[in-house]
Amino acid sequence: MRNRKITPYALVLPAWAWLALFFVVPIGGMLSLSLTTGNVITGFQQSFAVGNYVDAVSTYWEQILRSLFYGACATLLCIAIGYPMAYWIAFKGGPYKSTYLLLILLPFFVSFVLRTISWRFLLSDNGVVLGPLKSMGLLSEGFALLNSAPAVILGLAYNFLPFMVLPIYAVLERMDPRMVEAAHDLYAGRFQAFVRVILPVSLPGVFAGVLMTFIPTSSDYVNASVLGGTHNTMIGNIIQTQYLINNNYPIASSITFVLMGLLLIGIFSYARALGTERVMEVHA
Amino acid sequence: MSNRPRPNINSALLRGLTRARRSPLVLPGMTRRRTLQAGGAAAAALALSACGVGGQQRDPAASGDYWADKERTGSLRFANWPLYMDSERTQLQQFTEATGIEVDYKEDVQEAASFFGQIQPRLANGDDTGYDLMVLPNGFELAKLIELGYLVQLDHTKLPNYAEYAGETYKNTAYDPGNQYTVPYTSGITGIAYNPEYVDREITSIADLWDPAFEGKVGMMGDAQEIANFGLLLNGVNPADSTLEDWEAAAEKLREQRDAGIVRAYYDQDFIQPLTNGDLWMTMAWSGDIYQQNAEEGTNLKFIVPDEGATLWTDNLMIPYTSQAPVDAIELMDFLYDPEIATGLTEYIAYITPVPHAQEVMAEWADAEDGSERGEALREMAESSLVFPTEGDYQKLHNYVNLEADAQEEFASLFHEITQS
Numbered sequence: 001m002r003n004r005k006i007t008p009y010a011l012v013l014p015a016w017a018w019l020a021l022f023f024v025v026p027i028g029g030m031l032s033l034s035l036t037t038g039n040v041i042t043g044f045q046q047s048f049a050v051g052n053y054v055d056a057v058s059t060y061w062e063q064i065l066r067s068l069f070y071g072a073c074a075t076l077l078c079i080a081i082g083y084p085m086a087y088w089i090a091f092k093g094g095p096y097k098s099t100y101l102l103l104i105l106l107p108f109f110v111s112f113v114l115r116t117i118s119w120r121f122l123l124s125d126n127g128v129v130l131g132p133l134k135s136m137g138l139l140s141e142g143f144a145l146l147n148s149a150p151a152v153i154l155g156l157a158y159n160f161l162p163f164m165v166l167p168i169y170a171v172l173e174r175m176d177p178r179m180v181e182a183a184h185d186l187y188a189g190r191f192q193a194f195v196r197v198i199l200p201v202s203l204p205g206v207f208a209g210v211l212m213t214f215i216p217t218s219s220d221y222v223n224a225s226v227l228g229g230t231h232n233t234m235i236g237n238i239i240q241t242q243y244l245i246n247n248n249y250p251i252a253s254s255i256t257f258v259l260m261g262l263l264l265i266g267i268f269s270y271a272r273a274l275g276t277e278r279v280m281e282v283h284a
Numbered sequence: 285m286s287n288r289p290r291p292n293i294n295s296a297l298l299r300g301l302t303r304a305r306r307s308p309l310v311l312p313g314m315t316r317r318r319t320l321q322a323g324g325a326a327a328a329a330l331a332l333s334a335c336g337v338g339g340q341q342r343d344p345a346a347s348g349d350y351w352a353d354k355e356r357t358g359s360l361r362f363a364n365w366p367l368y369m370d371s372e373r374t375q376l377q378q379f380t381e382a383t384g385i386e387v388d389y390k391e392d393v394q395e396a397a398s399f400f401g402q403i404q405p406r407l408a409n410g411d412d413t414g415y416d417l418m419v420l421p422n423g424f425e426l427a428k429l430i431e432l433g434y435l436v437q438l439d440h441t442k443l444p445n446y447a448e449y450a451g452e453t454y455k456n457t458a459y460d461p462g463n464q465y466t467v468p469y470t471s472g473i474t475g476i477a478y479n480p481e482y483v484d485r486e487i488t489s490i491a492d493l494w495d496p497a498f499e500g501k502v503g504m505m506g507d508a509q510e511i512a513n514f515g516l517l518l519n520g521v522n523p524a525d526s527t528l529e530d531w532e533a534a535a536e537k538l539r540e541q542r543d544a545g546i547v548r549a550y551y552d553q554d555f556i557q558p559l560t561n562g563d564l565w566m567t568m569a570w571s572g573d574i575y576q577q578n579a580e581e582g583t584n585l586k587f588i589v590p591d592e593g594a595t596l597w598t599d600n601l602m603i604p605y606t607s608q609a610p611v612d613a614i615e616l617m618d619f620l621y622d623p624e625i626a627t628g629l630t631e632y633i634a635y636i637t638p639v640p641h642a643q644e645v646m647a648e649w650a651d652a653e654d655g656s657e658r659g660e661a662l663r664e665m666a667e668s669s670l671v672f673p674t675e676g677d678y679q680k681l682h683n684y685v686n687l688e689a690d691a692q693e694e695f696a697s698l699f700h701e702i703t704q705s
Contacts, residue, residue: 039689039690039693040404040428040689041428041431041432041689042689062705063704120557120558124558124561124562124563125561125562125563126561126562127561142500144500144563146563147548147549147563225552228549229547229548229549230542230545230547230548230549230550230705231705233704233705237704238704241700241704243401244395244397244398244401245397245508245696245700246692246693246696246697246700247397247400247401248693
């Protein structure tokens, strides 16, 4: 009997040790760093400088809001593209479901940065997309897509689309088809069955998908630096510059925590709106 | 619709995410919130007891003392940038043949700032960085390394080739007076490149980068120092003597250029492809990149040193103070100043060598291989002002402003505000 009590703890120990070492410790260090003053030469002294946060927000509020906005746009785009995709694979994929899933994951075999850079060729002023449209006279000669906000959002949506498709697929695929049959038996048309049965059941997948796309897209910095132009900088780029180029660790850490806070607030309000307020306190 | 039960999202969400009915991270009898709280408290206690991050400035040992007890070890580790030596490592083989010293060559420097971030904590601790010789540009990171006392003071009696063959421009530089800590590896000009397919007039000045005719087709560099230099030069200020007021005026000019929609984007090193395919018509550019692009791809990009002047940057050889083989390292340093060796290096790198005599050697090589493909390439390079700038070019070239850590921060944030809008 005693062993039985210990076993679950023993099993979970590696995970806890892992989290403690690689999540709690670094994040504690970052929190401490965000409240210091100084520079690399003189060192950073713990001074509980809350002003770092004020500085970070007052200087970079524009980039912070832009990141959340770009992240939200990319997430919506992912839902618009990813939901029908997941739906089709789950219900019409037949024996080829896993092939389709593999195809969705296929781009991940190529480096993230390379995939993003290849968008430059796609969106280039005289490239494969805009070039023909321009020569047909459908677009004006001066029209450009690369180095603009739409380019960044497209890049983000492209890079994170599988994170939306997979959770939605996972939920739809598990759905009991008899539920849809039951809906039809109750005189629901295809549309009604979708709205009243399939959509509500798939919402958890959408929720998971939103978490998995919105968080990384709004903190991404590769897309903005590869596909963005002026006035497209995202907060991830600022964090990168402050850490790696300016070595201004306190400001970089404060921005990180502000971003984290905003994301948490956003996600909790979203969870509440979806009626999933207990999502972060699941009982075992 | 109204009495539809709320979907039970919690468990389904977890299934979707983990495909397990129970999250393995939640212990029986312990809610996730409680465990999060416990973790948070531990983190806070741990974090706030740690007192910041040390800077650990040290006093560089006097040159004589440092070198007194150092001996040759027979091998050294060399950190350089990618594409800064041919894949055969020809010059290093020649070095090994001449001296018997083996070189472990690593293309480990991809970016000055992150490389600095990688070695700084080890140097602060007095630990070996894994390198005995390294190449970094004359930017903020080099200034910090010198200020922190992390570089070995060079013993110039061990650098006879340097003394004899280094060009005057590469001796006694502004960023390292008397070359106490560094000697140049290779240099380049930050000037203007344009694509004559799209630009139908001759470009001669920095002011052309502000021309509204090129709206949305101009590239600028994202690096704070590079972009600041162009703003300063446009205002007629020599970057090396600039003051805070000059920086603010330069920033104002650059902001105007950006907000008028003239700048397409701020680039790091990736301006070549957009310039070739017409996304950019004109851009700030590095001489060697343009030379290589034209030589290898047959493009006809133009590179100019603008009338207002341009900057000459230098990538430098240096020895970290925790080096295990400083004597071997300084021998290699000197070896690279042998004109034959410098010529071989330049043939591959296509940037400016600090050994002007290499131009003659290269012309001799070209004569010896007259008629062959290599002979032609050598001839073209020996005659190119991108690789061997003329006296007139040198007169228009300036050094970067040299800043201490405090001023660097002010300077960088002023110009990053422009590139990272």
